[in-house]
Amino acid sequence: DMGGHDTYMHKEISEQPDAVDRVLRGRIDDRFSTVHLGGLNLDAREARGIRRVKILGCGTSYHAGLIGAGLIESLARIPADSEPASEFRYRNPVVDPDTLYIAVSQSGETYDVLAAVQELKRKGARVLGVVNVVGSAIARETDGGVYVHAGPEVCVVSTKCFTNTVVAFALLALHLGRIRDLSVADGKRIIEGLRRLPSQISEVLESEDEIKKLAAEYADAKSMMFIGRVRGYPVALEASLKLKEISYIHAEAYPASELKHGPLALIEPALPTVAIVPDDELLEKNRAALEEIKARSGRILAVAHQEQEKADHTILVPKNEDELDPILMGIPLQLLAYHTALALGRDIDKPRNLAKSVTVE
Numbered sequence: 001d002m003g004g005h006d007t008y009m010h011k012e013i014s015e016q017p018d019a020v021d022r023v024l025r026g027r028i029d030d031r032f033s034t035v036h037l038g039g040l041n042l043d044a045r046e047a048r049g050i051r052r053v054k055i056l057g058c059g060t061s062y063h064a065g066l067i068g069a070g071l072i073e074s075l076a077r078i079p080a081d082s083e084p085a086s087e088f089r090y091r092n093p094v095v096d097p098d099t100l101y102i103a104v105s106q107s108g109e110t111y112d113v114l115a116a117v118q119e120l121k122r123k124g125a126r127v128l129g130v131v132n133v134v135g136s137a138i139a140r141e142t143d144g145g146v147y148v149h150a151g152p153e154v155c156v157v158s159t160k161c162f163t164n165t166v167v168a169f170a171l172l173a174l175h176l177g178r179i180r181d182l183s184v185a186d187g188k189r190i191i192e193g194l195r196r197l198p199s200q201i202s203e204v205l206e207s208e209d210e211i212k213k214l215a216a217e218y219a220d221a222k223s224m225m226f227i228g229r230v231r232g233y234p235v236a237l238e239a240s241l242k243l244k245e246i247s248y249i250h251a252e253a254y255p256a257s258e259l260k261h262g263p264l265a266l267i268e269p270a271l272p273t274v275a276i277v278p279d280d281e282l283l284e285k286n287r288a289a290l291e292e293i294k295a296r297s298g299r300i301l302a303v304a305h306q307e308q309e310k311a312d313h314t315i316l317v318p319k320n321e322d323e324l325d326p327i328l329m330g331i332p333l334q335l336l337a338y339h340t341a342l343a344l345g346r347d348i349d350k351p352r353n354l355a356k357s358v359t360v361e
Ligand code: F6R
Pocket: 058, 059, 060, 061, 062, 104, 105, 106, 107, 108, 109, 110, 113, 156, 157, 158, 241, 242, 245, 356, 357, 358
């Protein structure tokens, strides 16, 4: 049942305020400015002993893991990174007892992720899951974890589950942070930011008509560039994947700082750039990248907290705490991919060559 929407993708994008509300519900502890994660199965002493965090997932879940790693580094000050699960399992990784491994999966059935979990467990590692489907294979094989509570996701490409996974990582990062060195004041600041998300997501969804018009302007592109810096880079990666999957327009994502090391050669009017430009300590750096693109007559669509002078168009999103901004900045780009695919007449819920869960190697 699409509940009045033309596609499951549109329905699932629209459900995000409620979905985020669900992942937060019952978990916030205002008294200690932290969160409770019932199924984590990691006590405070163990949490203090973690030296590194390694996040593993595929596709969109890998991208959510990249944002998750950033959240864990900034809130819990534990070195963290995310890697495609398949790459990890094929390179005979060093499995380290002081590293916390986290498997991320919407379906909980992705074979490459499951195989990585099984190999890690066999070697005695502690592996947690950040999973949507309750009781799925990955949820069962992990030692504990955080359920994402996005509800069933039918469209082949992931939207609400991506957003909820990132929020689940914010909760985990806050929890680990408050056991380690995150102050009460910062805990409070993040909790207040998390609570603002559902209504701010609704606000972003209200700009759908404007995004639809922009999609029509850019739908003739043969290829698109997505750029972001630090927190913005995984947002660019995910937006680029979404556009490719459902519109079949070629897209790639680069860290903004890497432009000058090669891809700047591609910039011309026929290759538009989507730039993630949050109002944070990197704003001036990001503006400089826009200038470099403009100097080569590149068209720019910015996703930002304030109008960008160098951009041809700016999609404005509400500001949250710097750490949580990536969550909101991804949402208009789901709509951009959606409306681009719609303008091109694509089969949005069932893109060619793709399956909802990849249970083969
Ligand atoms: C992208 C998409 C895929 C999945 C990937 C992992 O929109 O849906 O990239 O994210 O196949 O799937 P899960 O999260 O079920 O392990």
